Amino acid sequence: MSITSGIVLYAVLWFLCLFVVLPIGQRSQQDAGEIVPGTPAGAPHISPVKRKMLWATVISAVIWGLTAAVIFSGLITRADITNLDRLIR
Numbered sequence: 001m002s003i004t005s006g007i008v009l010y011a012v013l014w015f016l017c018l019f020v021v022l023p024i025g026q027r028s029q030q031d032a033g034e035i036v037p038g039t040p041a042g043a044p045h046i047s048p049v050k051r052k053m054l055w056a057t058v059i060s061a062v063i064w065g066l067t068a069a070v071i072f073s074g075l076i077t078r079a080d081i082t083n084l085d086r087l088i089r
Contacts, residue, residue, distance in 0.1 A: 001072070006064075006068065009067065010060060013067075014056055016060070017063070018053065018056040021055050021056050022052055026047065027046070028041065028042045029042070029044070029045050030042065
């Protein structure tokens with residue numbers, strides 16, 4: 001894995017983790033009882049985005065580390081991946 005592919009893989013994993021983490025623990029304005037005029041009742045009340053970005057960073061770093069370890073160890077090679085279609089045939 002080159003440095004560029006490692007950075008791209010981390011960026012993809014980070015955004016994936018961020019979009020998974022964002023709705024967790026989210027409270028709507030209706031649930032909080034404080035609806036701001038002009039906004040829908042289902043809009044988020046307070047979103048701790050910095051904390052969720054930190055969680056996304058930690059989780060994606062762990063997943064990236066495991067993936068990089070598998071790639072560098074040679075546990076799964078390109079030949080293994082190209083031969084996966086033989087299982088279906």
